[in-house]
Amino acid sequence: MTFQLMQNLFDKVGKYFNYKQYSTDTNYDVILHVGEEPNYKKFYAHSATLKIKSKYFESALSKRWINKEDDYYILNIPNISPKVFEIILRFMYTDKILSDKTNPSLLFDVLLAADRLCIDKLIDYTQILLTDPTDFTNFLLDNLLEICNITNLFPHFQILQRHIKVLVRNYPTRIFKSQYFLELPENIIISCLESDNLNLYEINIWNNVLDWGIKQFSRKLNKRMIEDWTMEDFMELEEKLENCIPLIRFHHINSKDFYKAVVPFQPIIPGRIYNNIIKYHLTNEISIPFCSVRRPNLRENEVLLENKTTMFLSFLESGKYVVYLCSIIYEKKFHNYIKFMMFLILCILYFWLTVFVAHVIVWLITIYTLRVTIRKCIDYLHIENRYL
Numbered sequence: 001m002t003f004q005l006m007q008n009l010f011d012k013v014g015k016y017f018n019y020k021q022y023s024t025d026t027n028y029d030v031i032l033h034v035g036e037e038p039n040y041k042k043f044y045a046h047s048a049t050l051k052i053k054s055k056y057f058e059s060a061l062s063k064r065w066i067n068k069e070d071d072y073y074i075l076n077i078p079n080i081s082p083k084v085f086e087i088i089l090r091f092m093y094t095d096k097i098l099s100d101k102t103n104p105s106l107l108f109d110v111l112l113a114a115d116r117l118c119i120d121k122l123i124d125y126t127q128i129l130l131t132d133p134t135d136f137t138n139f140l141l142d143n144l145l146e147i148c149n150i151t152n153l154f155p156h157f158q159i160l161q162r163h164i165k166v167l168v169r170n171y172p173t174r175i176f177k178s179q180y181f182l183e184l185p186e187n188i189i190i191s192c193l194e195s196d197n198l199n200l201y202e203i204n205i206w207n208n209v210l211d212w213g214i215k216q217f218s219r220k221l222n223k224r225m226i227e228d229w230t231m232e233d234f235m236e237l238e239e240k241l242e243n244c245i246p247l248i249r250f251h252h253i254n255s256k257d258f259y260k261a262v263v264p265f266q267p268i269i270p271g272r273i274y275n276n277i278i279k280y281h282l283t284n285e286i287s288i289p290f291c292s293v294r295r296p297n298l299r300e301n302e303v304l305l306e307n308k309t310t311m312f313l314s315f316l317e318s319g320k321y322v323v324y325l326c327s328i329i330y331e332k333k334f335h336n337y338i339k340f341m342m343f344l345i346l347c348i349l350y351f352w353l354t355v356f357v358a359h360v361i362v363w364l365i366t367i368y369t370l371r372v373t374i375r376k377c378i379d380y381l382h383i384e385n386r387y388l
Contacts, residue, residue, distance in 0.1 A: 030061070030073040034085045041082035043089060047073055053092040055118035080113045088113055091122050097129070104130065104139040108147075115154060127159035140164070141171060145180040148188060168192055173199040176208055182215040186243065193247035202252040203261055209248065210265065213241040226264050238268035245269060250277045 028044040035041060050057035060075055067074050077085065087110050091097050097110070107130060114122040130136050140147060144164070151161050168175060172192035175181065177200075189212060192198060198205065214221050214237065221233060238245075245268065253262065258281060266274055 029071065030075065031069075032085075033074070033076045034078075034080060035082045036078050039081055041086075043082075043085065045089060045092075049092055053119060053121075055120075057117070080116065081109065084109045084113050088117065088119065088122065091125075092119070095121075097122070097125060104136045105143075107136075111157075111160075112150070115157075123157070124159060127157060127163075130160060131163035137167065140167060141174055141178075144175065144178070144188070145183050148185055152185065164188075165191060169195050170197065172197055176200060176205070181208065182212050184212070190243055190247065193244060202249050203254075203257040206248055206250075206253065206261060209241065209244050213237050213244070216240045231267070234265075234267040237265075241268060246273065251280055255281050 028046055030045045030047050030050060032043040032045060033040070034043055047057075047061050051061055057075075061073055080088075084106065087097060087106075107126060111123065111126040111130065114126060130140070140163075144167075147160070147164065151157050151164065155161075168188055168191040172195040175184070175188070175192055176198065189209070193205070193209070200208075210223060214223060217233075217236065217240075221229065250258070250262065250273070258277070262269070262277075
């Protein structure tokens with residue numbers, strides 16, 4: 001315990017002197033030319049600190065790479081901005097990072113620069129800051145495509161990769177409705193489809209997945225002119241959606257939508273899946289385990305605005321209203337309707353309870369007043385009789 005306290009004390013003292021050394025710019029032996037004109041700045045540092053903190057500087061300041069002028073090591077770093085490098089340099093001296101939470105893109109630039117300079121501790125620390133759900137969730141979701149591309153290029157950003165998986169699982173609807181959806185990699189699409197929180201009609205999910213698959217083609221294909229497609233087109237689309245189609249919950253698509261949007265693409269659907277869906281629509285029997293209903297994520301501020309009347313009537317006509325009711329029981333709109341009805345009933349009960357209590361109070365006051373009046377009258381009569 002004493003050793004640990006002493007070690008912590010020495011660490012704090014060391015960081016203090018490192019900070020003083022960083023802030024005073026004295027006894028430096030390295031000059032760093034960072035950025036390019038017009039965004040250029042000269043920095044001064046100490047080779048011992050740079051070598052300890054960064055594998056890049058350890059190599060750059062070795063005898064093989066040495067470039068000295070008047071006893072100063074000269075290094076050029078044109079691919080990092082001065083603003084980013086200043087944050088990194090301060091971290092190497094103090095183990096602290098000063099970041100503007102209103103500018104997460106700057107923090108992301110720090111992460112990429114830390115990777116170029118091989119500063120492992122800063123790489124992990126920056127990833128932890130970026131995964132703070134209270135500060136950067138919207139930034140990560142808005143820039144998900146770019147971030148996915150970067151994490152694919154830098155697989156060692158494991159903290160960020162794990163957090164992206166959590167975001168996809170918690171916010172699939174927002175991702176499906178995003179402008180960059182068609183550009184996303186397959187693993188993100190699959191994660192969205194696996195989520196029960198995907199708050200969209202299954203027919204819309206199917207159409208989005210089709211659009212995503214068609215987007216992967218090197219040539220343009222028109223989904224609305226499917227009669228012009230060749231068998232090779234269907235085979236290629238089947239190959240691209242091979243891992244996605246089993247995750248579509250076709251049993252939650254009504255017969256009308258199924259006929260219009262799914263039947264034309266029969267060639268890309270595995271025979272076993274397609275036959276089971278047809279059997280379900282014709283006999284109401286499900287020969288495979290029933291797919292769970294997607295339940296909206298209450299953390300997403302999204303509300304279903306589509307009208308369910310047509311779907312409801314079609315299910316009534318086909319005798320599938322029980323399955324339909326089971327499928328919507330978890331949906332947000334149904335929940336909102338139940339909450340509204342409960343609120344309305346409580347308001348009515350409160351109103352009548354208030355009226356009832358008011359009547360009871362009035363009756364009690366009336367009875368009390370009559371009782372007091374009668375008592376006074378009796379007392380008055382007793383007094384009159386006494387004088388008579």
